[in-house]
Amino acid sequence: MAHEEPDLMPGDDLEWLEGENSLTEVVDEEQLQDEAANAWLAAEEEYVPIDNGEGYLAVGGADAGSVVAALPAGSTVREVSSAPVVASRDDALSGDRPVYLVHHGARHANFLPIVMGDLHHKKGRSLTLGAIVNLPSAKAGKFTSFFRQASVAALRIADPQCYRLDDKILRLPPSPIGKRALEYAPYLASNDSPDWLRQVLDAQRAVSANLLLTPGRALNPDDPQKSLDSAFQQADQVLALTERGERVALNLTIPSRWLASGALRNRLLDEILDQDQFDVLYVRIQWAPSKAFTPTVDADLLMGIRRLANLCVDEGRSLLLPQSGITGWLALAHGATGFGLGVSGSEQAFTEHAFRRSQPGRQQAQRYFERQMLHTVDRSAHDVIQNVGGYMNCDCAYCPALFDSQPWSHPLAALHHVYAMGVLTARVHEDSGRGGRHSAVRRIVAGARRWSSGLPLGSDDVPRHLPVWDQAL
Numbered sequence: 001m002a003h004e005e006p007d008l009m010p011g012d013d014l015e016w017l018e019g020e021n022s023l024t025e026v027v028d029e030e031q032l033q034d035e036a037a038n039a040w041l042a043a044e045e046e047y048v049p050i051d052n053g054e055g056y057l058a059v060g061g062a063d064a065g066s067v068v069a070a071l072p073a074g075s076t077v078r079e080v081s082s083a084p085v086v087a088s089r090d091d092a093l094s095g096d097r098p099v100y101l102v103h104h105g106a107r108h109a110n111f112l113p114i115v116m117g118d119l120h121h122k123k124g125r126s127l128t129l130g131a132i133v134n135l136p137s138a139k140a141g142k143f144t145s146f147f148r149q150a151s152v153a154a155l156r157i158a159d160p161q162c163y164r165l166d167d168k169i170l171r172l173p174p175s176p177i178g179k180r181a182l183e184y185a186p187y188l189a190s191n192d193s194p195d196w197l198r199q200v201l202d203a204q205r206a207v208s209a210n211l212l213l214t215p216g217r218a219l220n221p222d223d224p225q226k227s228l229d230s231a232f233q234q235a236d237q238v239l240a241l242t243e244r245g246e247r248v249a250l251n252l253t254i255p256s257r258w259l260a261s262g263a264l265r266n267r268l269l270d271e272i273l274d275q276d277q278f279d280v281l282y283v284r285i286q287w288a289p290s291k292a293f294t295p296t297v298d299a300d301l302l303m304g305i306r307r308l309a310n311l312c313v314d315e316g317r318s319l320l321l322p323q324s325g326i327t328g329w330l331a332l333a334h335g336a337t338g339f340g341l342g343v344s345g346s347e348q349a350f351t352e353h354a355f356r357r358s359q360p361g362r363q364q365a366q367r368y369f370e371r372q373m374l375h376t377v378d379r380s381a382h383d384v385i386q387n388v389g390g391y392m393n394c395d396c397a398y399c400p401a402l403f404d405s406q407p408w409s410h411p412l413a414a415l416h417h418v419y420a421m422g423v424l425t426a427r428v429h430e431d432s433g434r435g436g437r438h439s440a441v442r443r444i445v446a447g448a449r450r451w452s453s454g455l456p457l458g459s460d461d462v463p464r465h466l467p468v469w470d471q472a473l
C-alpha cells in the first residue's frame with residue numbers, strides 16, 4: 001500500500017504521490033487502525049472562552065480547533081483558562097508573533113485541527129497559526145471543511161501547486177500531475193487559456209482561502225531573467241484581478257541554486273527589492289534530498305535563506321516559507337515571518353525527487369521528535385536518551401498516550417511533533433526580550449547542541465545540522 005513511509009533517503013516518491021492515489025482512503029484506513037489516536041477524536045467536547053467574550057474555542061472532541069459563537073447545548077466549559085482572540089489575516093502578517101503554518105497532507109489530517117486548537121489555547125499569545133492545503137490533492141469540499149474546523153488559523157492558504165507543471169526545472173516524481181490532480185485542480189491542464197490566472201485564483205477562493213497566491217511557477221536558474229520577468233508579469237496580472245478585501249502573496253518556487261549561488265542570489269534579491277508591490281512572499285525552495293525528517297546542512301543555502309529573510313525584514317515584507325520544517329523555523333532568526341510543516345517527511349522539506357525502490361512489507365519507521373535536540377530520531381534512540389541525565393520529558397497532551405499505546409501510534413507521534421514545533425515557535429517569541437528573535441533562536445540551538453553532544457546515538461540519529469546552524473547563527 002502506498003501509505004508505507006519510506007525510511008531512508010532519498011525520494012519520498014510514495015509520500016509525494018499519496019495525494020494522487022487514494023488520499024481519503026489512506027487517511028481513513030489509518031484512522032480505523034489506530035485506537036489510541038481515535039480516542040482523541042472521540043473525547044468529550046470541551047470549550048474554553050475566548051478573551052473578548054465573543055465565543056468559545058473547542059479544545060476536545062470532534063470539533064476541536066473550531067471557534068463557535070454560542071455553546072452547543074449540554075457542553076462543558078473550562079473556565080480556568082481562556083484562549084486568545086484569533087488574529088485577523090492582516091494582523092497575522094504584520095504582527096510581532098511568528099506564524100506557524102500547518103500543512104494539510106495525506107496523513108492524519110483529521111487530527112490537525114485538534115492540535116491547532118490546543119496550540120492556540122496554550123501558545124496563541126506567542127504565535128499565530130495558519131493552515132495550508134494543496135489544491136491538487138483532494139476535493140474542494142474536504143478543504144473547505146478543514147478550514148472551517150481549523151478556525152484558529154488566521155491565515156488560510158490554498159496552494160495551487162502550479163510548479164507541478166515545471167518538471168523540466170524542478171526534480172519532481174514522474175507524472176507529477178496525475179488523473180486525480182487534474183480532477184481536483186483542472187487549471188493544471190489549461191495554462192494556455194487566456195483566462196488561466198482567474199481560474200487559479202477562483203480555485204483558491206472556492207475553498208475560502210484568505211491569502212491568495214500567484215501561480216508560483218518554478219524559476220529557471222538556467223534562464224534567470226526571462227523566468228523572473230515572466231513570474232513577476234503573471235504576479236502583476238494576478239494583482240489586477242483581485243477584488244476589494246483580498247490579499248495576494250507573491251508565490252515563488254525556486255531550486256536551491258537560486259539562493260546558494262552568489263550571482264543568482266543577488267539577481268533574485270534585487271528583483272524582489274525592486275518589485276515592492278508585493279509585501280508578502282511565499283517562497284518554496286527545492287533542495288537536495290537527505291534522510292527523511294533531517295534538515296539541510298548546506299551552508300550556502302542557509303546563507304541564501306538568511307539573506308532573503310534579512311531583505312524581507314529590512315524592507316517590511318512578510319516572508320512565509322512553506323514546506324520547510326525546522327529549517328524554516330531557523331529562518332525566524334533572520335527575519336522570516338513564518339514557516340510551514342506537516343506530518344509527513346515530504347512536508348518537512350521540498351526535496352528533489354530521487355528514485356527509490358519501494359520495499360514491500362517494510363514497517364513504517366517509528367519516529368519521535370526530540371524537542372531538546374531539535375531533531376527527529378528513531379524510537380529506539382528515544383528509548384535510550386530518555387534515561388540520560390538532564391532529559392526533559394515532553395509535557396504535551398499526546399505523549400502519555402503515545403508511550404502507553406501498543407503498537408506505536410503514528411498519529412499521536414505526529415500530533416506530538418506538530419505541537420512540539422509550535423512550542424518551539426512560541427518560544428522564539430517568548431524569549432525574544434533579550435536580543436530579539438535571533439538571540440532567542442541562537443540560545444535554543446546552542447542549548448540543543450550542548451545537550452546532544454556526547455549522547456549515545458547511532459549515526460542515523462545524530463543531529464548533524466546543529467553544529468552547522470550554530471556556526472551560521
Ligand SMILES: [Zn+2]
Pocket residue numbers: 394395396397398399416420
Ligand atoms: Zn509530546
